[in-house]
Every structure is written in structure tokens, then in C-alpha cells.
Amino acid sequence: MSARKACIVGGGVIGGGWAARFLMNGWDVxxxxxxxxxxxxxxxxxxxxxxxLPGLYDRALPGEGELSFHNDLASAVAGADWxxxxxxERLELKHKTISRILDAAPETxxxxxxxxxxxxxxxxxxxxxxDRIIVAHPFNPVYxxxxxxxxPSPATASAITELAQDVLTSLGMKPLVVRQEIDAHIADRLLxxxxxxxxxxxxxxxxxxxxLDDAIRFGFGLRWAxxxxxxxxxxAGGEAGMKHFMAQFGPALxxxxxxxxxxxxxxxxxxxxxxxxxxxxxxHMSIRELERLRDxxxxxxxxxxxxxGSGAGGTIRDHxxxxxxxxxxxxxxxxxRQIPQSWTDYNGHMNEAHYLEAxxxxxxxxxxxxxxxxxxxxxxxxxxxxxxxxxxxxxxxxGDQLTITTQVLRGEGKKMHLxxxxxxxxxTLAATAESLxxxxxxxxxxxxxxxxxxxxxxxxxxxxxxxxxxxxxxGRYVGQRP
Amino acid sequence: MSARKACIVGGGVIGGGWAARFLMNGWDVxxxxxxxxxxxxxxxxxxxxxxxLPGLYDRALPGEGELSFHNDLASAVAGADWxxxxxxERLELKHKTISRILDAAPETxxxxxxxxxxxxxxxxxxxxxxDRIIVAHPFNPVYxxxxxxxxPSPATASAITELAQDVLTSLGMKPLVVRQEIDAHIADRLLxxxxxxxxxxxxxxxxxxxxLDDAIRFGFGLRWAxxxxxxxxxxAGGEAGMKHFMAQFGPALxxxxxxxxxxxxxxxxxxxxxxxxxxxxxxHMSIRELERLRDxxxxxxxxxxxxxGSGAGGTIRDHxxxxxxxxxxxxxxxxxRQIPQSWTDYNGHMNEAHYLEAxxxxxxxxxxxxxxxxxxxxxxxxxxxxxxxxxxxxxxxxGDQLTITTQVLRGEGKKMHLxxxxxxxxxTLAATAESLxxxxxxxxxxxxxxxxxxxxxxxxxxxxxxxxxxxxxxGRYVGQRP
Numbered sequence: 001m002s003a004r005k006a007c008i009v010g011g012g013v014i015g016g017g018w019a020a021r022f023l024m025n026g027w028d029v030x031x032x033x034x035x036x037x038x039x040x041x042x043x044x045x046x047x048x049x050x051x052x053l054p055g056l057y058d059r060a061l062p063g064e065g066e067l068s069f070h071n072d073l074a075s076a077v078a079g080a081d082w083x084x085x086x087x088x089e090r091l092e093l094k095h096k097t098i099s100r101i102l103d104a105a106p107e108t109x110x111x112x113x114x115x116x117x118x119x120x121x122x123x124x125x126x127x128x129x130x131d132r133i134i135v136a137h138p139f140n141p142v143y144x145x146x147x148x149x150x151x152p153s154p155a156t157a158s159a160i161t162e163l164a165q166d167v168l169t170s171l172g173m174k175p176l177v178v179r180q181e182i183d184a185h186i187a188d189r190l191l192x193x194x195x196x197x198x199x200x201x202x203x204x205x206x207x208x209x210x211x212l213d214d215a216i217r218f219g220f221g222l223r224w225a226x227x228x229x230x231x232x233x234x235x236a237g238g239e240a241g242m243k244h245f246m247a248q249f250g251p252a253l254x255x256x257x258x259x260x261x262x263x264x265x266x267x268x269x270x271x272x273x274x275x276x277x278x279x280x281x282x283x284h285m286s287i288r289e290l291e292r293l294r295d296x297x298x299x300x301x302x303x304x305x306x307x308x309g310s311g312a313g314g315t316i317r318d319h320x321x322x323x324x325x326x327x328x329x330x331x332x333x334x335x336x337r338q339i340p341q342s343w344t345d346y347n348g349h350m351n352e353a354h355y356l357e358a359x360x361x362x363x364x365x366x367x368x369x370x371x372x373x374x375x376x377x378x379x380x381x382x383x384x385x386x387x388x389x390x391x392x393x394x395x396x397x398x399g400d401q402l403t404i405t406t407q408v409l410r411g412e413g414k415k416m417h418l419x420x421x422x423x424x425x426x427x428t429l430a431a432t433a434e435s436l437x438x439x440x441x442x443x444x445x446x447x448x449x450x451x452x453x454x455x456x457x458x459x460x461x462x463x464x465x466x467x468x469x470x471x472x473x474x475g476r477y478v479g480q481r482p
Numbered sequence: 483m484s485a486r487k488a489c490i491v492g493g494g495v496i497g498g499g500w501a502a503r504f505l506m507n508g509w510d511v512x513x514x515x516x517x518x519x520x521x522x523x524x525x526x527x528x529x530x531x532x533x534x535l536p537g538l539y540d541r542a543l544p545g546e547g548e549l550s551f552h553n554d555l556a557s558a559v560a561g562a563d564w565x566x567x568x569x570x571e572r573l574e575l576k577h578k579t580i581s582r583i584l585d586a587a588p589e590t591x592x593x594x595x596x597x598x599x600x601x602x603x604x605x606x607x608x609x610x611x612x613d614r615i616i617v618a619h620p621f622n623p624v625y626x627x628x629x630x631x632x633x634p635s636p637a638t639a640s641a642i643t644e645l646a647q648d649v650l651t652s653l654g655m656k657p658l659v660v661r662q663e664i665d666a667h668i669a670d671r672l673l674x675x676x677x678x679x680x681x682x683x684x685x686x687x688x689x690x691x692x693x694l695d696d697a698i699r700f701g702f703g704l705r706w707a708x709x710x711x712x713x714x715x716x717x718a719g720g721e722a723g724m725k726h727f728m729a730q731f732g733p734a735l736x737x738x739x740x741x742x743x744x745x746x747x748x749x750x751x752x753x754x755x756x757x758x759x760x761x762x763x764x765x766h767m768s769i770r771e772l773e774r775l776r777d778x779x780x781x782x783x784x785x786x787x788x789x790x791g792s793g794a795g796g797t798i799r800d801h802x803x804x805x806x807x808x809x810x811x812x813x814x815x816x817x818x819r820q821i822p823q824s825w826t827d828y829n830g831h832m833n834e835a836h837y838l839e840a841x842x843x844x845x846x847x848x849x850x851x852x853x854x855x856x857x858x859x860x861x862x863x864x865x866x867x868x869x870x871x872x873x874x875x876x877x878x879x880x881g882d883q884l885t886i887t888t889q890v891l892r893g894e895g896k897k898m899h900l901x902x903x904x905x906x907x908x909x910t911l912a913a914t915a916e917s918l919x920x921x922x923x924x925x926x927x928x929x930x931x932x933x934x935x936x937x938x939x940x941x942x943x944x945x946x947x948x949x950x951x952x953x954x955x956x957g958r959y960v961g962q963r964p
Contacts, residue, residue, distance in 0.1 A: 055822030147701030213710025219629030221706035228695025304782035319654035340537030
């Protein structure tokens with residue numbers, strides 16, 4: 001595609017998110033919003049988007065298109081391939097805005113609306129070109145979350161729906177075509193049900209907002225982020241299948257487990273419909289395979305949440321801090337752990353970078369042992385790695401146990417030269433990692449001398465380990481003959 | 483704590499998950515379940531748990547306790563510190579089971595129930611020692627998800643509630659104490675509301691189970707996995723605050739956005755209550771800080787989902803495949819990308835292991851360029867890295883652009899010796915990574931010769947690059963003087 005143009009009408013958080021999606025995927029973007037603060041507001045969203053959207057990918061996004069702000073709608077929509085309306089949720093305002101867009105935009109432009117509540121036929125009512133109007137309802141933050149509910153009405157041209165799907169996919173989004181229009185589409189109906197039940201729980205004093213959030217994020221939120229509701233229930237139902245699961249939980253529909261009691265009748269037809277759709281959705285995988293996929297994703301996501309300690313990531317961090325530190329033999333054991341499934345690659349074994357991740361954890365642990373710990377780092381001093389050499393001697397697989405010992409080859413002044421041995425569960429030497437670290441003043445980011453206490457401990461280790469001699473594989477260059 | 487004992491009464495998926503949690507945290511576990519299949523069923527859950535639970539941690543879990551199966555309840559509960567009841571959801575069965583447990587268990591044992599629906603006072607009704615009975619409602623898979631709803635009734639001893647919290651925390655779980663008992667506790671009320679609305683949507687033909695799951699997992703599921711409902715809405719509301727957000731969305735409560743229409747009255751008191759609780763929960767962070775935390779978590783989780791391509795991970799994979807490959811100059815450009823925020827560490831810069839992750843991506847890309855691509859690997863041949871040497875020359879930060887060029891130092895027979903240069907956004911040489919890869923037969927996992935086509939392309943690069951001479955930093959050993 002050559003450079004294409006999107007026009008964003010209404011520049012709040014949602015309009016700004018759309019602007020970022022288009023712009024960072026190489027489109028020119030023209031913004032129309034009478035709000036004098038629009039430029040600042042969109043600028044803030046763009047700043048967030050630039051910091052995060054490219055981080056999803058291991059390749060560069062196309063260069064950004066051109067961003068412009070307009071005081072009149074006509075110049076903003078001129079030449080646009082897509083016009084996205086994100087004005088407040090008042091039907092008469094939406095009608096007025098869309099009518100003006102249709103007057104000024106090219107005849108080929110798709111007119112998308114971000115409405116979360118109105119049906120496309122509500123928007124099309126009385127408009128000159130209903131066939132070009134479609135609901136494209138995104139989710140905040142629009143620049144990161146893939147979902148767009150794409151809702152045509154019977155009056156929307158099917159070519160518009162198809163083209164809109166292609167465009168949204170090209171922006172890295174997941175267009176979900178809603179085949180039958182309904183107030184609030186699909187996701188917001190689910191959100192509304194939870195919102196209403198939540199308001200009851202808070203109002204009745206059962207829990208606080210924080211407790212309710214915890215009830216979501218430490219439990220089913222983690223399931224839903226990867227699979228959703230029905231596939232997760234299919235797994236829970238086990239080999240007996242979705243029909244069995246529903247038979248088991250169907251009766252609860254009549255219990256007062258929610259304040260929201262207008263419940264569908266639980267007929268055989270409904271059970272068959274759901275079981276059949278679930279088979280079509282997930283029947284290509286056995287329950288055991290689905291369980292493992294679910295678990296692999298949970299491990300990977302919960303490990304990801306450790307980075308900031310949010311939700312389950314915080315629980316894991318806290319628990320990990322309570323786990324015993326590795327015991328020390330002749331050499332300090334600096335890592336003792338199992339290899340997570342998220343560390344494997346296309347060759348079916350632990351990826352080369354994770355050997356270094358584990359060795360870096362060994363260096364971190366050794367730093368703690370000599371007193372260069374979190375407090376020391378918070379005080380403005382640390383060690384940075386200057387050089388690493390890794391030999392891969394045997395494969396390690398997901399689930400294998402990994403133990404690392406650390407030998408000090410040299411430790412004095414600014415320098416800390418370590419030799420890590422990585423052992424598999426059967427005691428086989430799987431890799432060695434030789435690391436040279438330099439002591440750093442974090443304010444100047446340049447080398448400096450460690451505290452006397454840290455240096456003393458380091459030197460003590462270095463002296464004790466000197467008797468062990470230089471290990472095989474230390475001092476090697478890449479490709480050197482043994 | 484010395485070795486402690488848990489008794490698991492009822493060994494299905496939930497009982498098995500409890501058994502795994504206790505066992506893998508060093509407790510002895512005795513199982514009582516009259517089902518002749520109990521041993522097999524628990525074995526399957528344990529197998530799943532052993533593969534995944536340790537993967538959450540960067541330290542080893544304590545050694546497993548002893549697992550035993552019992553035909554009589556008395557021997558199973560003997561000496562138990564915790565007895566967990568997970569029998570089917572029929573009140574008379576729960577009463578009979580708990581009564582027998584109370585007869586046989588030590589007087590100090592906590593009696594936890596996994597019930598998802600009954601209040602603790604329902605369970606305590608007519609029991610000899612109601613003070614020792616507490617609901618401990620976990621979430622499947624119990625061995626991975628941290629949440630346990632811990633629900634005492636007024637008759638439960640407060641010492642039991644406190645002790646239960648300590649024990650659950652020591653198992654790596656997140657006990658959420660539900661202060662006021664209610665049918666189905668908190669999380670299952672939210673789940674039930676969504677379930678009921680979902681049944682309507684399926685029954686009315688609005689969407690299929692798969693479309694409904696997609697409406698969750700590509701959108702709000704990713705938000706909820708980290709923050710939950712109210713904190714996410716607080717962020718969406720922006721600097722104007724939670725009160726403003728509620729004023730904006732409150733009126734929708736009266737709209738038919740769900741079939742579940744018994745809605746709480748939207749009074750000022752309710753708004754104040756929620757806004758106040760939200761301030762207490764999240765008021766220590768600005769909206770901008772919350773936005774960035776949300777985005778950092780989204781990037782990290784969505785990157786984690788790329789590993790298996792589930793949900794949003796699949797969308798990112800597909801979009802990435804459509805992004806242009808890096809352009810080649812004198813040397814092939816094998817990586818061009820932005821550095822994600824999840825790649826940083828406690829020193830505030832890109833962690834040393836991610837330099838290698840990026841260099842490994844450069845090796846992968848170069849393999850593709852010579853024809854050792856996904857099809858070639860699927861055909862049973864690949865390259866494994868035997869040795870790496872990395873020099874860290876300058877810091878790289880989250881958000882920095884990274885470009886890698888690849889020079890072939892030697893390429894013939896089984897050997898592929900590469901030299902990657904990692905450049906920051908301003909063109910500074912930030913690191914070099916020298917890699918020796920060996921061609922591997924994936925069936926025997928030993929070295930072999932590449933296909934003629936792959937070797938020819940490799941040799942062509944090697945000859946062209948020979949004219950460039952040996953780069954500075956190649957052939958170095960760790961700590962060598964420049």
C-alpha cells in the first residue's frame with residue numbers, strides 16, 4: 001500500500017489511540033476536534049503509544065506517516081481512505097457529525113464509528129450514504145489492544161465490511177465481525193453485566209473496589225486473557241466434554257448467585273447449540289493439549305507480570321523471596337531452579353539467550369553474596385557486565401533442573417571476573433558462562449571502586465577460589481581449538 | 483516450618499490441584515477419595531503441576547513431601563494440619579463429609595472447603611466444631627492461579643482465619659478474605675453474571691462461543707489479568723477521576739445493555755463510596771503512572787503470548803510477519819527494532835541477556851537468508867549455537883532503536899561463524915556478539931553437513947565478507963587487553 005490517509009474526528013483517548021494505530025503503521029493522519037486541548041491530548045496518547053506499541057514486535061514498524069490538525073472538517077477529511085468518528089455517545093451529535101463527514105469525504109472513504117452502545121442502523125438512520133457507515137468499536141488502550149468489534153448493519157455494503165477488515169488487520173488489530181447488530185455489541189454487554197453485579201457487591205458492602213479487582217486479576221482474569229470463557233470451561237469440563245460441563249453447572253442458573261436474575265431457559269437445544277459451537281472452536285485439540293496450552297500461557301504471562309510485580313506477578317515475587325536460597329558446597333551454588341516452558345525455542349530446547357539469563361541470575365546472586373544487593377544498588381552503585389563468553393555443551397529442555405556454581409577468577413578493584421558452570425538435572429555440565437563485570441557509579445554511569453565491604457568479601461572469595469586453578473574453557477575465544 | 487501434613491478429601495481436578503500445591507511446597511499429602519480412579523486423576527493433575535508450577539519461579543521449590551492414598555478417612559486425616567474438602571456441590575454430602583472429618587481430625591486442624599456456592603454458615607450448620615470450618619475457594623488450575631477466596635462466617639474462629647491466611651500465603655497463593663459471606667462469594671458472582679449474559683448472546687444468535695471468547699481475550703481479558711475492573715476504569719476516566727467516570731457511564735445502567743436488568747440505584751452515596759474506595763486503592767499513583775504500568779504489563783503479557791501464538795500473541799505474530807524485513811547495505815541488516823520495556827533490569831538499562839536475545843534473532847534471520855528457514859527446520863535440520871562472545875560497549879534503554887548487522891567470519895561445512903554488530907538509534911556501536919553455530923541433524927541431535935543449497939549461500943556470503951577483514955573485537959577472550 002502507498003501512503004494512505006486516515007481522518008480522526010474527535011480526539012480524546014479513543015480518537016488519540018486510533019490516530020496512533022494509523023500513524024505508526026505508516027498512514028497519514030488528519031485530526032479534527034474543536035477542543036483547543038486536542039493537540040495536547042493526542043500528543044499524550046501518542047507518547048504512550050510510541051513507548052509501547054513497537055515493543056510488541058521483534059521487527060520495526062513502518063516509519064510514521066504525517067500528523068496534521070485541522071480547524072475545519074472539510075480539510076481534515078479531504079482525500080481520506082478511512083474516517084473514524086469518536087465523538088461523545090449522544091445520538092444526535094453522532095448524526096450531525098456523520099452527516100457532515102459524508103458531505104465532505106471522498107465517496108470511497110469508509111466511515112467508522114467508535115460507538116460502544118449504538119447499533120450501526122441507529123447511526124445510519126437518515127444518513128445520505130448508510131452503505132459506507134460501519135461500527136468499528138475499539139478497546140482502550142487502542143494502540144495496544146487488538147480487539148475491534150466491527151459491526152455492519154444490513155444497510156452496510158459488504159465490500160465496506162471486507163475492506164474494513166483488511167485495513168484493521170493491516171494495523172495489527174483483530175477485527176471481530178458482529179454478524180447481528182445489538183445494543184452495546186458483545187464485549188460491552190459482558191462488561192455491563194459485570195459492572196452491574198459489581199455495583200451491587202460494593203453497595204451491599206460485600207467487598208471494596210480493590211478486593212473485587214483482586215478477585216479478578218489473581219484468578220479468572222489470567223484465564224480470560226488467553227482463552228476466554230467457553231474454551232476455559234471446556235477445559236474445566238474435562239474429557240466428558242462441554243455437554244457434561246453444562247449439565248453440571250446448568251442448575252446453578254436458577255440459584256440466586258447474582259442479582260441479575262432474568263435468565264435464559266436452560267433447554268436441551270441451548271446445551272446442544274453451545275456444545276456444538278465449542279466443538280467447532282476447540283475440538284481439534286484434546287483436553288490434555290488445551291490444559292497444557294493454558295498452563296504454558298499462564299506461566300509465560302505470570303512470569304511477564306513479575307517484571308512490575310503486578311497482580312499474580314507480585315504473589316510470585318513474594319513467594320520466591322520466601323524460598324530457600326541455594327546451598328553452597330565447595331563453590332557457591334548461585335542458581336537452583338527448573339527450566340520454564342517459556343524458555344524454549346523452535347529447536348525444542350532452551351534458547352541460547354536463556355542460558356545467559358540464568359547465568360546473569362547467578363551473577364546477581366553472587367553480587368548479593370558480596371553485599372552488592374538491592375540496597376547497595378539503591379544507594380547508587382552496581383556492577384555492569386562488560387563481556388560474556390558462553391560455551392553450549394549439552395541441550396537443556398523445559399522442565400529440566402538447572403544448578404549453577406560460581407567461581408571467582410579474579411576479584412579486585414573495579415573488576416569482578418566470574419566463571420559460571422551450568423549443570424543439568426543429572427549433573428551433566430550443560431554450559432559455562434564466563435563474565436567480566438565492572439563496578440559502576442550509577443550517577444555517572446562510569447566505572448568506580450566498590451565499597452570496602454564489598455571489595456573485601458569479593459577478595460575473600462577470589463583468594464579461596466584461586467586454589468582451584470583456571471577451569472577448562474576459561475579464557476577461550478570463539479572457535480578456539482580445545 | 484517442619485514437615486506438615488495436608489489431607490485432601492475428594493480428589494478431582496480441584497482436590498488434585500490442592501494436593502499439588504501442598505506437596506510441591508514440601509507438605510506431606512494424604513488423599514481420601516472412594517473413587518477407584520482417584521489415584522490416576524490426581525496423578526494427571528500432579529504431572530501438569532510439576533511441568534508448570536516450578537516454571538513460575540527463578541528459585542527451586544522445596545523438595546516434595548510424601549503423597550499417600552487412603553481407603554479410610556480416619557487414617558487420611560490423622561495428624562493433619564489442614565483438611566481440604568472438595569466433594570461435589572451438594573449440601574447434605576458436604577455436611578456428612580465435614581462431620582466425619584471433625585470426628586477424626588486433630589483438634590487443631592483447619593477444615594477448609596472448596597465450595598464455590600455455599601456460605602460457610604451453610605456448611606457449619608449442625609456441625610460439632612463450626613469454629614474450625616472456613617471456605618477456601620480456589621480457582622482452576624489450582625496449582626497455578628494464586629487466588630483463594632477465604633470466607634469465614636461469624637462462627638469461624640478468627641485465629642483459624644489468620645492461620646489459614648498464613649498457610650495459603652506460604653503455598654504461594656493469594657488469600658482474599660471475604661469479610662461478609664454471600665452465596666457464590668465474589669468472583670463466581672461475576673462469572674455467573676457473564677455466564678448468564680453469554681447464554682443469552684449465544685441463544686439469540688448474536689455470536690458463537692468462539693466469537694464471544696475472542697471478544698474477551700483480544701480485549702478486556704488482557705486488562706483484567708493485571709488490574710481488574712475498577713482500577714482499569716479509573717485509568718480510563720483520566721485525571722478527572724473516578725467520580726467523573728461514573729457520572730459519564732452511570733446513565734447507561736438504565737439502558738438495556740444487558741438482559742440482566744435488576745440494577746442498583748445510582749445514588750450519590752454509591753458514587754462516593756466507589757470513588758473513595760478507588761482513591762484508597764490506587765490514589766498513590768497518578769493516572770499517567772497507572773497508564774504506563776498498564777501498558778508495560780500489556781506489552782510483557784502480549785509478548786509472552788507470542789510464544790504459543792494464543793489470542794493477542796497470534797495477532798502480533800501475524801502482523802509482525804507482514805512488517806518489512808530489514809534492508810541490507812554493505813552487510814546484511816538482520817535486526818531492526820525498538821527495545822521493549824520488558825527487556826530492562828534493575829540497572830535501568832537493557833539486561834545483558836536481551837543483548838543476546840537480539841543477537842540470536844540476528845542469527846535466526848541470517849539462517850533464513852541462507853535458506854535454513856522454518857521449512858528447513860521442519861525437515862529435520864537446523865543450526866545450534868556452540869559458543870558466544872558478547873562485548874557490552876554502551877548502554878541501551880527501553881524505547882531505543884536497535885539495528886544489527888551480520889558479518890560471516892567463516893562459513894563452510896558444518897561451521898557458521900558470525901559476527902553481529904548491535905547499533906543504538908544514534909548509530910553508536912552498543913555491543914558485538916560473536917557466534918559459532920554448528921549444523922545439526924535434529925533426529926540424532928549431532929552435527930551434520932547442511933544441504934548443498936544452504937552451504938552454497940553461506941559460502942557466497944563468507945567470500946564476499948572475507949574482503950572486510952577481521953573486525954575489531956572478534957577472536958577476543960574475556961578480559962583480554964584491547
